Amino acid sequence: MPKLIIDNLPVEVAPGTTVLEAARSVGITIPHFCYHPALALASACRLCAVKMLDGPVKGIQMSCSLPAQDGMVVSTTDPEALKMRALVIEWLMINHPHDCPVCDEGGECLLQDFTIAGGHSRRRYQGDKRTHRNQYLGEHIYHEMNRCIQCYRCVRFYQDYAGGTDFGVTGSAGRVYFGRFEDGPLESPFSGNLVDICPTGVFTDKTGRFRARYWDYQFAPSVCQHCSVGCNLAPQVFQREVIKIVGRRNDQVNSWFICDRARFDKKGINDPSRPRAPRVDGEATDYEAALDALAARIYDFVEVHGPESLAFVGSSRLSLEGCLMLGELVANFDAASLSFYGDPAEAKGSQLATELLSGENVAAPADLASADCIVLLSVDLMNEGPMLAPFIRKAWLGGTKVYRIADPALLSGQQLPFDCIEAATLAEVPLEQASRAIVVCHATRTPREELSDVAATGARLAMLQPGPNGFGAALVAREHGARPFDELLAARKVRGIVAFESDLPVANLKGITVLGCADWQATELSQKAGVFLPTTTWMESTGTSINFEGRAQRFERAFRPGYPLKGLDAKYYAQSRYGEPAPGQPKTPPPQPPRIPRGEIPGGQEIEAWKAMARLLEKLGGELIVEPLTGSWQPLRDIDPEAGGERIFSLFKSSEPDTL
């Protein structure tokens, strides 16, 4: 463990830690541009200069590429180091435009920060500024090359980390250019990370430019709900509109990055036709009245048909709190049914995962990077868990072989950022020769027998789930004896349902009454429901979801629900940025709310699904539950949303996972 002194502070760090990281560990930030913890060392910007006063090396050194060693005495404030850093800024500002007031990066720009910090304010260079032509990079990212400070972060991310091949660096000397061969949309499904990783404003988020400044945003730590990987992210919200979404660090799950779907798909949340008002038989009403109506209808229904005809339906996109509350609702009726999945394959597979996986045999996304053999088993990786791909790529670059047992129906045509060896069956893969093998599969598609074969080899499993909280839903389903909805249909007992954030196809519901439906989307089911209760999206909610590896992660409410204050601009609406209007909805977005004094947010009646359930339960004669995480779930109350989440396996020590 090297011991060194940085600015008079004694520091002890793990071998291999750089001086820059060692300084950071004691709260000293050494300015830097090209250094990024997730990327290979570049040592290109030369901003992180420090002065080595004593030890094995002396004089000005770049702290990002200097391993900490015993006896080093480092000064980050030595006049010579300060001068070097000031010169680096001066050099960069020779060509960087003074366009901060009209730059969308303004306020969150590293160059801005370090220019101020370095004290550079007067231009000594008397020549012209270099200029470049920008490229059209698609509808997501705006390119402004003149701002480039050539830190090479973008190309190191795009090509090296994410495996893209259509974006890179051309030219040399003062004419290096970061772009594509020609204008056109970036092909990598991870391209949006260029926005986060660029230390200045070369790449800005086209979907949210010039809507607000960094300091205007409401932020909260959140978790992506597009797939079961559960990448950490943070929405940037201004006046109740999600303007941008940025990646949030979680070393085990997504490193620093998110996929483009996570970043740019804000459609549902910002959708102007999102149902905002509770409805009873199509008529808008207030929440209390709608809940009363639903409770009364359930009561009447049970009176007439008996509780065995009633089913409560959730889904794998319901939060863990929602799933647990749904269990409580069902428990209120003797013989009512509970269902989280329509498709029995999804239900069984999801269930299987909860039975088979343990802390020992499950693989986190980041584990893939150090695997020595990887199998893609009937999985559509780029749709079902795209953020696993960069980790697999990392292993592959290190020499790990990646095998693919492809299901022809799943070849999405998207390119994987690594090469695969095609195999027909698992038997062809030399799993037993590996000591850190990981099989990536999908819960819905992998039969139990095949998984037993995997287990026999000691390989770990990355078993993707059909929904963002599939694992959580399956655990609750197990606890409450839930059944796939198709099975309930086949048994012909169910005659009425109450659905919460469910995507059941309406076509299957012939002869079944949709008593109530709670959702934040305008689903088919919500159109058919007698009582409709609007719920909040995950960005407007605080809750928990459990990703495919059994990691419970907390997301926090970023903003209160309601119509965006500004109203949704017709121009953007016309461009379908937030999707086509739903059938029957007006072509123009809701107008800006009239400026009248009021105590409530217009269109802001939505509440979290589990709270809607809790209030319904109370109205049905149950007790009001204010904290759904009870019993064995109680420890999850304390999850820190910024601490990476917690594996849930320890919560269920009593119930040993099934042997395979």
Added chain:
Amino acid sequence: MEQVLFRHNRPGRVVTFKEYCDEGGFNALRKAISEMTPNEVQQAVIDSGLRGRGGAGFSTGRKWSFVPRDLPGPRWLICNCDEMEPGTYKDRVLLEHNPYSLIEGVTLACYALGVRHAFIFIRRGYEKAANNLAQGLIEAKEAGLLGKRILASEFSVDIDLHLSAGRYICGEETALINALEGKRPNPRSKPPFPATKGLWGGPTVVNNVETLANVPAIIAKGPGWFKGLARNAEGAGMKLFCVSGAVKNRVCVELPTGTTLREIIDGPCGGMKPGTKFKACIPGGASTQFLTPEHLDVPMDYDTVAKVGSRLGSGAIIVFEEGCCLVAATLNLITFFARESCGWCTPCREGLPFVKEVLTRIEAGAGEERDIEILREHVKYLNYTFCALAPGAMAPLDGLLRHFEAELREHIVQRKCPFK
């Protein structure tokens, strides 16, 4: 005078394979394979005192000794013939007269290092040298001196030529490795040094043409003989000096290391151009500092030249006469370096154009007093770059500030170039 590298030269044409062999060519290879272990070859090169002729002047044998011999996978040797340092043309002259010494030298180095496959990386525009080498490789192969089981021994080597498409930075050894791998020729971060992790991740030695071409004579005649060729105690062997600028005959000659500048200029160069007087020279290619008349008697060897604040570099001597504006000369050099920056690190990419802008203004009569401070800052802080290009570029500027500050100030005071 005894010639080592130029021994086989024929005026106006390339020596033939037969002529080279008749004069003892490839005997060193025979001797090494039949009588010496690879380690003994390396030791002989260490003992000879041979230092890298590309410019850095590091002990060649010691460089070889850094290569780990116990790692799995291939090791590589690359001959650096990317001779693009302005003023330098010695390797071209050598190869246009005789490709065989280099071929034999590369083969010997491969024997010492246990290398199966070597590359000769040739700059653009050296077609004649490349043709000679290509021809020579065929001849050597046919004679059983190259390829599989050389001279019926267990030792096999193949040599490939790589013809570059032209960039100064490719001469930097790690950039050269990237270029050879078909990547953008940016230099690589050191450590790891090529000796442990170079071409395709394998241990790699990169040596200059002149360096390797000296090896056969060292093996044939012994390290002591080679060392004794020098004129001074610290030096070793002969050195190719290629002279350009204001001398009567701009020649490339082979002289003992330690020969003084004055002897070179007055001897083979026939003195200064008629009617001119020596003002300054750059002793070792564009990235070395100016020497002045007071340095004319400095022995041209690595350490002695370093002692007076410059470098022997590649041995490319560029002579400037009285009346020649050294601000303009430095501006020319900086313009070159700014253009040849690879664009990787900030100080080089942006700092060199800054220096160029300042010097351009000074030369044009628009200089200001504070510009001198700007230049000084760059001389100091352009040392902290990713590779040696920018520090090399600062060497002539440093020399200008050190020896000719008065000339620089004259430009600023007179608001024009005093030589125009």
Added chain:
Amino acid sequence: MIPEQLKKTLEARVAHAFSAREAAVDVMKDLQFHYGWLTDEAVGEAAEILGLSRLQVEELATFYEMIYRRPVGNKMIHICDSISCWNAGYEKILDHLKARLGVEVGGTTADGQFTLVPCCCMGRCGDGPLISIGSTIYDNLTPELVDQALELERLSGSAAPEHQGQA
């Protein structure tokens, strides 16, 4: 489109290499020889032969000074502007060339015959000032010799575009 034979030659070159990328410069040079400059089409063909994307070929093509990504004249005129040639008075030669050809540095003559670019250095520092036209070197130049060289090159026609790789 390149002739089948050239394609086969290039594929053989790639097959001979330790890694496909190693052959990139050779492939680009040969394609440039075929087209006169490295056209977009050529970049596409190089990419296909090398198993790279077009952008990845572009990354290399734009680094090297002897790969031209813009149309050039039938013959390239390179004028060395290194310190040795500067000392030997290359500026006078450059001015003369510009006047004779009616182009600025980087320009191509109206008849498409010559493109004038500076370069450094040609490794013939004892023979400056010098230029190369196509693959022929003209050294120890005076304005008169420049005129002779241009005359000679004009007469030798436009059949052979410059190619550095065909050594």
